[in-house]
């Protein structure tokens with residue numbers, strides 16, 4: 039099963055290699071990994087998306103905790119949380135495609151962030167279902183390049199109203 | 211007080227209570243060696259940096275204190291990697307100081323530059339590259355704290371040359387504050403109680419003890435607890451010495467070359483109490499046939515050890531000393547008639563012990579049996595409070611099987627990594643800590659050659675370590691596997707040639723002895739123990755001898771091969 043693990047680490051030289059090395063050295067899988075500073079410049083947040091049986095996920099959590107520079111590990115999958123990913127995709131913008139692209143961007147609440155004679159670059163943010171759905175929809179139109187940020191996540195504030203049952207867990 | 215980085219290192223080590231360090235100089239650490247000149251720190255000049263790391267490790271295992279090694283950048287640092295990995299696998303507290311090229315040159319492929327922090331990342335508990343002399347004292351304080359607390363392990367500090375030359379205000383910090391590192395120490399009382407209640411229900415319990423018991427300095431508590439609750443004890447290779455071996459409750463070592471009684475006890479028990487061990491594959495064999503019909507209690511300071519290989523029904527993450535004290539307190543107040551409850555089980559175990567003891571066939575043609583040498587090495591050492599070290603292979607296993615132990619920190623062996631070449635430098639490290647004790651390394655003729663250069667170090671510093679070479683002319687353990695599992699195709703496991711160990715010893719200024727007759731074994735050992743010099747004893751032993759019992763790798767107790 040897919041898990042999103044949020045890791046607060048000391049914002050220090052070499053931390054990324056310790057975390058990445060832990061995953062490669064122990065044969066854990068990484069689907070995506072993002073890292074950047076938090077509100078406290080001395081602390082970075084890594085969001086790691088990984089896959090594995092419960093036993094493996096438990097090991098990943100424990101092994102991460104064991105790293106000296108790791109301050110806190112939360113498997114947000116198990117909790118109410120918000121997660122987002124950013125997609126940038128450069129689409130063929132031939133005459134016949136343009137309307138369709140604009141329509142898709144509208145439906146998915148995206149933005150066109152760069153335009154040239156032959157291409158539109160679109161920005162979409164959301165959970166992975168939304169991102170994947172968008173990619174599915176526009177792929178037939180001709181995709182030149184694409185970049186995904188990898189997922190970031192935060193647990194929901196405690197006391198916030200619980201989301202309605204139907205709302206997809208990944209948000210967006 | 212303003213000091214140079216190099217002096218800060220020396221003063222910090224002294225403030226940490228370090229008395230001896232093991233090292234080898236080079237360009238990048240020249241400022242540090244300069245600061246050592248005339249300092250109140252004993253430095254032992256090794257002959258190969260791997261030796262320095264193993265000596266620091268041996269020193270740490272024998273004393274329980276943190277070992278320290280000091281080497282230069284590049285090749286000096288890379289030469290320590292095996293020693294660091296050895297300490298890491300066995301959770302040995304150690305601080306390794308490596309030189310590094312000046313900060314401005316890092317990353318430029320400078321002369322003798324190696325990314326030693328990167329290279330050792332997977333085999334250190336933590337590591338530092340110090341870029342600012344103002345961070346130096348705090349970093350050293352943290353390194354010692356991390357190395358020696360929680361689950362101990364090696365910590366590396368990389369020291370760029372310009373940092374060693376820069377000056378800073380020096381005051382050694384009194385405390386460490388690391389928000390990201392708080393080793394759990396206390397066992398949750400309710401969980402410990404639950405564990406104890408489970409033991410009270412058991413009819414066929416077994417105490418399965420790992421190296422953590424020794425690391426936690428909890429052996430005395432273990433002995434007390436086992437005695438009170440009449441629970442049988444088996445130890446891993448790493449825990450030899452945690453419980454006296456010549457006692458009714460002791461079943462011997464378990465695992466691949468463990469005793470019949472120990473492995474059967476593990477197989478038949480209803481409650482398995484794992485204290486400071488980690489269910490290594492050499493212990494469990496095939497996992498799906500291991501511990502299937504028992505309740506598992508697992509106490510370890512390292513949460514990652516719990517539930518990694520075997521499901522723990524009652525997990526306790528804690529320092530073993532604390533847990534053992536709590537267990538003893540519970541046992542103290544408890545009225546259970548343990549002996550009565552365990553009588554049938556203990557009777558069965560006693561039968562297994564007497565039916566299938568560790569044994570070997572006496573020699574026929576007067577050829578010396580290696581097990582006999584080990585037995586005699588122990589007999590001859592009685593009353594001398596010996597510390598034993600081992601190399602790796604058959605000799606190591608025979609040492610674990612045929613030596614007897616009365617207390618912890620007397621058997622130093624590379625268990626997790628299985629490093630040939632460990633025994634001699636580890637013995638030197640232990641002897642440096644305890645100059646007056648008898649320190650004996652049990653070696654194979656292969657392993658001893660892996661760090662033989664350190665004999666001269668022992669001679670130079672007057673450290674009279676004794677090495678028992680069980681010379682079978684082959685890489686015995688490899689030979690055994692080839693015989694049993696590769697149709698006797700002895701690919702590259704037979705030494706066509708070996709050096710003359712007697713002459714070699716003499717060339718180094720040590721004492722050399724060759725023993726070829728059984729009758730000479732004991733007198734040779736007695737003599738070697740008496741001389742106040744390092745001794746290499748070359749015992750020419752039976753080549754075809756195998757280590758039994760043996761549970762084949764990935765096998766089950768059902769497949770245990772007995773003699």
Ligand SMILES: Cc1ncc(C[n+]2csc(CCOP(=O)(O)OP(=O)(O)O)c2C)c(N)n1
Nearest residue numbers: 603604605628630654655656657685686687
């Ligand atoms: C550094 C290293 N290289 C290779 C091995 C693999 N190995 C394990 S036991 C063994 C044979 C050891 O031979 P020897 O030291 O003569 O001891 P014996 O088994 O004959 O007692 C070897 C090669 C190892 N453990 N360590």
